[in-house]
Amino acid sequence: MSLSSLKNMAWLILTHKSFLWILLFVNIFGTVYGYDWYMWQLEMTDPIFWIFVPDSPTASLFFSIAIIGWLIGKNFKLIEALALITLVKYGLWAVVMNLLTLNELGSIDKVGWMLIGSHFAMAVQAILYSGMYKFDFKHIVIAAIWTLHNDVIDYVFGQMPIYYDLMKHMQQIGYFTFWLSIACITLAYIVWRKRVKRKTVIV
Numbered sequence: 001m002s003l004s005s006l007k008n009m010a011w012l013i014l015t016h017k018s019f020l021w022i023l024l025f026v027n028i029f030g031t032v033y034g035y036d037w038y039m040w041q042l043e044m045t046d047p048i049f050w051i052f053v054p055d056s057p058t059a060s061l062f063f064s065i066a067i068i069g070w071l072i073g074k075n076f077k078l079i080e081a082l083a084l085i086t087l088v089k090y091g092l093w094a095v096v097m098n099l100l101t102l103n104e105l106g107s108i109d110k111v112g113w114m115l116i117g118s119h120f121a122m123a124v125q126a127i128l129y130s131g132m133y134k135f136d137f138k139h140i141v142i143a144a145i146w147t148l149h150n151d152v153i154d155y156v157f158g159q160m161p162i163y164y165d166l167m168k169h170m171q172q173i174g175y176f177t178f179w180l181s182i183a184c185i186t187l188a189y190i191v192w193r194k195r196v197k198r199k200t201v202i203v
Contacts, residue, residue: 014128020071023125027064030118031057041162052153055161056094059086060122066132075134081143081188084126084133089147089184091123093177097163104165130191140192144185151178 013019034057045053062083069076098116102108135143154160155174166173 011131015070015132017071020067024064024067024071027060027067030122031060031064033057034060038161045159049153049157049159052150052159053161055086055150055154056090056119056122059083059090063087063122063126066129070132075132077133077135078139078142080133081135081139082146084130084135084188084191085140085143085147085181085184087126088123088187089180091119091121091126093180094119095123096176097161097166097173100169101163101165127187133191133195135188135192137189137192140185140188143188144181147181147185148178151181 035054038054038057042050042053051058059082062079065076065079066083069079095116098108098112098119101112151174155170155177160170160173160177
């Protein structure tokens with residue numbers, strides 16, 4: 001079997017409704033778990049900042065809504081742009097933060113390793129489904145504003161996810177996060193440009 005055939009088969013599996021339902025369930029479970037995880041931080045957060053604190057579960061919520069759209073034959077374009085950018089960003093961000101914690105402490109517990117695996121999977125799924133996204137440039141712009149504004153709230157107003165062992169490195173982490181945001185916004189732009197070019201070639 002050729003590589004092209006394997007890719008086509010994998011895509012058929014990924015986009016099959018049964019698989020999408022499973023993926024939706026997994027993401028909803030992860031979203032609920034994530035919001036519950038952040039409850040302790042939300043309890044000591046000014047309500048005006050609540051929407052900006054639980055970054056990862058909000059990203060998986062965006063993706064869950066995107067999946068619902070695909071299941072009913074619709075593309076929620078802005079949600080798709082937000083899902084791609086934030087899933088990759090916060091998926092990779094959490095992986096790096098937990099690896100930094102490992103470096104800082106010399107070890108992390110099972111929950112830390114679970115977070116590394118689950119958040120890496122968040123980033124991977126966002127990229128795997130890039131062929132499903134139908135967002136336009138304007139949706140990337142809006143998603144970029146949301147993402148960078150979230151960085152300002154996190155690192156200017158001090159609402160970043162709390163990693164007690166890494167707080168002394170917050171300036172460096174904020175700098176890294178900003179450029180990670182730029183990279184993920186650029187990824188969304190690349191995905192959009194490839195789709196536009198394919199349309200041009202077909203026409």
